[in-house]
Amino acid sequence: MxxxxxxxxxxxxxxxxxxxxxxxxxxxxxxxxxxxxxxxxxxxxxxxxxxxxxxxxxxxxxxxxxxxxxxxxxxxxxxxxxxxxxxxxxxxxxxxxxxxxxxxxxxxxxxxxxxxxxxxxxxxxxxxxxxxxxxxxxxxxxxxxxxxxxxxxxxxxxxxxxxxxxxxxxxxxxxxxxxxxxxxxxxxxxxxxxxxxxxxxxxxxxxxxxxxxxxxxxxxxxxxxxxxxxxxxxxxxxxxxxxxxxxxxxxxxxxxxxxxxxxxxxxxxxxxxxxxxxxxxxVPMFQAMQVLKGDLDSIAQQLSTFEDKHATEQTTWLSIEVSQQDYLSDLQSRIADMSQEKAVEVLQLKRAKSQRQQHIKQLDNETLSELSVNDVFARRLAQEQFESEAQQAQLSRIKQRFSQVVSEVEAEMLNQDSAASHILHESINAKREQEGQAS
Missing domain, CATH: 3.60.21.10 (Metallo-dependent phosphatases)
Structure with a gap:
C-alpha cells in the first residue's frame, strides 16, 4: 500500500x-x-x-x-x-x-x-x-x-x-x-x-x-x-x-x-x-523567491547578481531586510532605484529585528516614572516603519489622535481634581461649623 x-x-x-x-x-x-x-x-x-x-x-x-x-x-x-x-x-x-x-x-x-x-x-x-x-x-x-x-x-x-x-x-x-x-x-x-x-x-x-x-x-x-x-x-x-x-x-x-x-x-x-x-x-520551486539581508551596500551588491529584466521572463520575489538605517527616510526609494532594472519584485522591505531588539535592550534600565506619556508613545512609534507617503499620512493621523486623547484625559483628570478639591473644601467648612456650634 x-x-x-x-x-x-x-x-x-x-x-x-x-x-x-x-x-x-x-x-x-x-x-x-x-x-x-x-x-x-x-x-x-x-x-x-x-x-x-x-x-x-x-x-x-x-x-x-x-x-x-x-x-x-x-x-x-x-x-x-x-x-x-x-x-x-x-x-x-x-x-x-x-x-x-x-x-x-x-x-x-x-x-x-x-x-x-x-x-x-x-x-x-x-x-x-x-x-x-x-x-x-x-x-x-x-x-x-x-x-x-x-x-x-x-x-x-x-x-x-x-x-x-x-x-x-x-x-x-x-x-x-x-x-x-x-x-x-x-x-x-x-x-x-x-x-x-x-x-x-x-x-x-x-x-x-x-x-x-x-x-x-x-x-x-x-x-x-x-x-x-x-x-x-x-x-x-x-x-x-x-x-x-x-x-x-x-x-x-x-x-x-x-x-x-x-x-x-x-x-x-x-x-x-x-x-x-x-x-x-x-517539490520543485515554481516561483523563485529569495531573502536578501545586509546594509545598503551589501543589498546593492546582491541585487547586481540578478539578471536584467529584459534578459529573462522569470521574476524573483524578494524580501529585503536592511540592517543599516542611515537613509531610513528614503530607504524605499533607494531600494526601488537599485532593483528597477533587475528581474525582481520587492514584495517585502523591513529593517533588521536585531536593531529593534538592541534599542529595546538599551532601555531596559529605564522606568515609566522617568518617562513622560509622549516619551513612551514616541519610543513605541520608533519600532514601526512609516516610509511610504500613505504610511507617513497614517503616522500623522496617529499622532494627531494621540494628542487628542491625551488632551481629553488630562482635561478629565483636571475636572476630577477640581471636583475633589471642592468636596474637600466643603467638608472642612462643614466640620468647622460643627465645631463652632459645639463650642
Missing part, C-alpha cells in the same frame, strides 16, 4: 498581492506525475485545501480540475478540512465527489464510525484503514458544564481530542479484525502538536484553551498524517507521526538558508501491516 501525505495547499492565497494560481497549477501537474510514477494508491490532503472559507472562483476551479484529473491515475483521494477551510464549502460537493472516488471530511461528524473507512489499493483490496479526523472546532468536541473549575476547562479539550482519536482507533481495530488479513491503520489530524516548528504564515489555533496537543495522546496507529504546520517535520521523534508541510512557501521565513523552499510531500509505504519507509518527494 502506497500513500502520499500532503497538506496546506491554501488554494486562493494572495502573497503580498500576488496570486499563487500558476504555482498551484504547476504543483498539481507535478503531483499527478508522482502519483503515476510511484503507483500511489491513495492521496491524503490533511487540511487547508483552501486559504479562506470563501475561496475565489479560480481556486474552486483548480480544486475541481484536480479531482477530475486524478481519476485517470487510479488513485483514491481523501480531503480533510482545516482551520482555513469552511465546513459548509467543503460539504456542498461532498456527495457528488464521492462518485469520483474522493472522500471529503469537512468537519467532525456525529458518529465516530463516520470517520473510519477502508482505503483500497489499485487491486481493489483493502490496503489500509483510515481514521480521518479534520480540524476540530471547540463546539464539535467540548460542551460547557456548570461547576467546572478553570483547571477542568483547560484540560477538557485535550482529553476530548484524545478520546475521539481513541474511539476512532478502537473502531478501526474492530474493523481490522473482520478483514481476511490485517492491514495498517492510518490516522490524520489538523492541529498544533507540542514542540512543532511553525512559520510566519501559520495561524495560531486554539481548541478552547488548548494551543498544542500532546503527541503522546495519539493512538497507536501505524502512520499519523498531520497538517497545519507548514514546515515538514517529524513529531516527538516518532518517524510515523509527521507534518508534510505546505507544498509551496507561504511566507518568506519558510525559505531555507540556501534560499530554497525545500518543500516536499511524503510517500508512505507499507509492507503487510507495518510501515516500511517514508520518502520525501521534493
Amino acid at each position: 502506497r500513500i502520499i501525505h500532503t497538506s496546506d495547499w491554501h488554494l486562493g492565497q494572495y502573497f503580498y498581492g500576488k496570486s499563487r494560481a500558476a504555482e498551484h497549477q504547476a504543483f498539481m501537474a507535478w503531483l499527478l506525475e508522482q502519483i503515476t510514477l510511484h503507483q500511489v494508491d491513495a492521496l491524503i490532503v490533511a487540511g487547508d485545501i483552501f486559504d479562506t472559507g470563501t475561496p475565489p472562483s479560480y481556486a474552486r476551479a483548480l480544486y475541481n480540475q484536480f479531482i477530475v484529473q486524478i481519476q485517470h491515475t487510479g488513485c483514491k483521494l481523501v480531503i480533510l478540512g482545516g482551520n482555513h477551510d469552511s465546513v459548509s464549502t467543503l460539504s456542498e460537493s461532498r456527495e457528488l465527489l464521492a462518485c469520483l472516488h474522493t472522500t471529503v471530511i469537512p468537519g467532525a461528524f456525529d458518529r465516530v464510525s463516520e470517520h473510519v473507512m477502508p482505503l483500497h489499493n489499485r487491486q481493489g483490496e483493502v490496503g489500509a484503514i483510515l481514521c480521518g479526523l479534520p480540524f476540530l472546532r471547540p463546539r464539535d468536541i467540548v460542551l460547557s458544564e456548570s461547576g467546572e473549575s478553570s483547571s477542568d476547562k483547560q484540560h477538557k479539550p485535550g482529553e476530548a481530542i484524545s478520546q475521539l482519536y481513541q474511539g476512532c482507533f478502537a473502531h478501526a481495530t474492530e474493523l481490522n479484525t473482520s478483514l481476511p488479513k490485517p492491514v495498517p491503520i492510518v490516522a490524520t489530524g489538523h492541529l498544533t502538536t507540542v514542540g512543532a516548528s511553525t512559520s510566519e504564515s501559520v495561524r495560531d489555533i486554539y481548541i478552547g484553551s488548548l494551543d498544542a496537543f500532546n503527541a503522546n495522546l495519539f493512538p497507536a496507529a501505524d502512520y499519523i498524517a498531520l497538517g497545519h504546520i507548514h514546515r515538514a517535520q517529524v513529531v516527538a521523534k516518532s518517524e510515523h507521526i509527521r507534518y508534510s508541510g505546505s507544498p509551496i512557501a507561504l511566507s518568506f521565513d519558510e525559505l531555507t538558508s540556501q534560499n530554497e523552499a525545500q518543500k516536499s510531500v511524503f510517500l508512505v509505504e507499507f509492507v503487510d501491516t507495518k510501515l516500511a519507509q517514508v520518502t520525501p518527494l521534493m
Whole structure:
C-alpha cells in the first residue's frame, strides 16, 4: 500500500498581492506525475485545501480540475478540512465527489464510525484503514458544564481530542479484525502538536484553551498524517507521526538558508501491516523567491547578481531586510532605484529585528516614572516603519489622535481634581461649623 501525505495547499492565497494560481497549477501537474510514477494508491490532503472559507472562483476551479484529473491515475483521494477551510464549502460537493472516488471530511461528524473507512489499493483490496479526523472546532468536541473549575476547562479539550482519536482507533481495530488479513491503520489530524516548528504564515489555533496537543495522546496507529504546520517535520521523534508541510512557501521565513523552499510531500509505504519507509518527494520551486539581508551596500551588491529584466521572463520575489538605517527616510526609494532594472519584485522591505531588539535592550534600565506619556508613545512609534507617503499620512493621523486623547484625559483628570478639591473644601467648612456650634 502506497500513500502520499500532503497538506496546506491554501488554494486562493494572495502573497503580498500576488496570486499563487500558476504555482498551484504547476504543483498539481507535478503531483499527478508522482502519483503515476510511484503507483500511489491513495492521496491524503490533511487540511487547508483552501486559504479562506470563501475561496475565489479560480481556486474552486483548480480544486475541481484536480479531482477530475486524478481519476485517470487510479488513485483514491481523501480531503480533510482545516482551520482555513469552511465546513459548509467543503460539504456542498461532498456527495457528488464521492462518485469520483474522493472522500471529503469537512468537519467532525456525529458518529465516530463516520470517520473510519477502508482505503483500497489499485487491486481493489483493502490496503489500509483510515481514521480521518479534520480540524476540530471547540463546539464539535467540548460542551460547557456548570461547576467546572478553570483547571477542568483547560484540560477538557485535550482529553476530548484524545478520546475521539481513541474511539476512532478502537473502531478501526474492530474493523481490522473482520478483514481476511490485517492491514495498517492510518490516522490524520489538523492541529498544533507540542514542540512543532511553525512559520510566519501559520495561524495560531486554539481548541478552547488548548494551543498544542500532546503527541503522546495519539493512538497507536501505524502512520499519523498531520497538517497545519507548514514546515515538514517529524513529531516527538516518532518517524510515523509527521507534518508534510505546505507544498509551496507561504511566507518568506519558510525559505531555507540556501534560499530554497525545500518543500516536499511524503510517500508512505507499507509492507503487510507495518510501515516500511517514508520518502520525501521534493517539490520543485515554481516561483523563485529569495531573502536578501545586509546594509545598503551589501543589498546593492546582491541585487547586481540578478539578471536584467529584459534578459529573462522569470521574476524573483524578494524580501529585503536592511540592517543599516542611515537613509531610513528614503530607504524605499533607494531600494526601488537599485532593483528597477533587475528581474525582481520587492514584495517585502523591513529593517533588521536585531536593531529593534538592541534599542529595546538599551532601555531596559529605564522606568515609566522617568518617562513622560509622549516619551513612551514616541519610543513605541520608533519600532514601526512609516516610509511610504500613505504610511507617513497614517503616522500623522496617529499622532494627531494621540494628542487628542491625551488632551481629553488630562482635561478629565483636571475636572476630577477640581471636583475633589471642592468636596474637600466643603467638608472642612462643614466640620468647622460643627465645631463652632459645639463650642
